[in-house]
Each structure stands twice: as C-alpha cells, then as structure tokens.
Amino acid sequence: MRSKERDQDIYRHLAKLFPSPECALDHDSPFQLLIATILSAQCTDERVNLVTKGLFARYPDAQSMSEASIASLETLVKSTGFFRSKAKSLKATSTDIIEKHQGRVPKTMEALTALRGVGRKTANVVLGNIFGINAGIVVDTHVGRLSRRFRWTDQKDAVKVEKDLMSWVPQKDWTVISHRLIMHGRATCKSQRPKCEACSMQHLCPSVML
Numbered sequence: 001m002r003s004k005e006r007d008q009d010i011y012r013h014l015a016k017l018f019p020s021p022e023c024a025l026d027h028d029s030p031f032q033l034l035i036a037t038i039l040s041a042q043c044t045d046e047r048v049n050l051v052t053k054g055l056f057a058r059y060p061d062a063q064s065m066s067e068a069s070i071a072s073l074e075t076l077v078k079s080t081g082f083f084r085s086k087a088k089s090l091k092a093t094s095t096d097i098i099e100k101h102q103g104r105v106p107k108t109m110e111a112l113t114a115l116r117g118v119g120r121k122t123a124n125v126v127l128g129n130i131f132g133i134n135a136g137i138v139v140d141t142h143v144g145r146l147s148r149r150f151r152w153t154d155q156k157d158a159v160k161v162e163k164d165l166m167s168w169v170p171q172k173d174w175t176v177i178s179h180r181l182i183m184h185g186r187a188t189c190k191s192q193r194p195k196c197e198a199c200s201m202q203h204l205c206p207s208v209m210l
Helices: 004-017 030-039 045-058 062-066 070-080 083-100 109-113 120-130 141-149 158-166 171-187
Strands: none
Touching: 004 171, 030 045, 030 083, 030 120, 045 070, 062 083, 070 083, 109 120, 120 158, 120 171, 141 158, 141 171, 158 171
C-alpha cells in the first residue's frame, strides 16, 4: 500500500546518500550531451562514454558531424547497438541544429523532440543537465524499476511513470531525482539481485527481500 510518509522518508534518504549527483554521460557541450543521450538508447552509459571518446575526437560539434558520412558514423557508433538508425539520427539532428537552430541545441521540449532520435527522455536529460530547466523527469530502466519497488508507481510505461513522479516530487528536484535513483540502482538496487541486506533503506523499502 502506498504511504506518503514512507515516500518522503525514502526521498529524503536518497538525497542524503547522493547529495550532489551528476550526469553519467561524458560531454563538453550541450551538443555532445544530446548526441551521447541519443546513443544511450538500449546501451549502457559506460559503453556510450567509450564510444563518444572517439566520436567526439573526430566530430566534436554539430557542424563537423553534419558533414560526416553515414558510413563513418556507423563505424564509430556500431558497438552501441542499432547503429544504422543511430548514425542516421546523429547526422539528421546535427544538420537540423545547423540549418534550423543556428548551430545551437534548442532549449524547449517541443524543439528538441522534433529532432530525429530525440524523445522526452533525451530532451529531459538535455534541458535539466545543460539548461537547468526542469521540464520533466528522466525515466530509464533504473528509475522505472526503483519507482515500482518503492511503490511510487505501478506503471511500466515510461511516460506514465514520469507523470506519477511529477505529481509529488518537487519540480526543483526533477533532474536530480533521476540521478539519485540511477545511482542507487547501479550500486545497490540491482535488477536481478538487489543488495537488500546492504541497503541503508531496507527499513523503509516496501519491496525489501531478505
């Protein structure tokens, strides 16, 4: 059963565990974070960071990436999976940024999601981490899994999970709550074998398995 008091206790405990969380994707510009997030679909952040090191060394900005060949992009991003589709998205998005946005990553949900390969999740990553705009909450596999384990939602659809979280998480924390859930999911609340016995929130968690 859902408990608002328990929700707040878990929320506060996460803030204590991860007081200053940061985005796990390596980047040196808004454009690079946008590209890295597109590549992160169905791929780990660790793998993306390995790939973007070489990708950004060769194509560091929208202008250079818009001029890259699809074949070159496919080769560079192949290990992230779905590489043909991702390569097309990288080139098309880079071209649109040059031609429609004066070479700058747009700052609105509408403009970002109009770019190829960019959905709400990617747009939220860029808006929150680059521009400080809390337009929504990033829901990846970790955020969805932990939100269900904490009984914050019973939804599996990412958009519906996001809506449930946005209904009670303060807007100022919409970006950081994702980082905190992701970090806790990677360190302790794993998918197959959650480390409940080592979790400092076991006394609060409604799904604890000991």
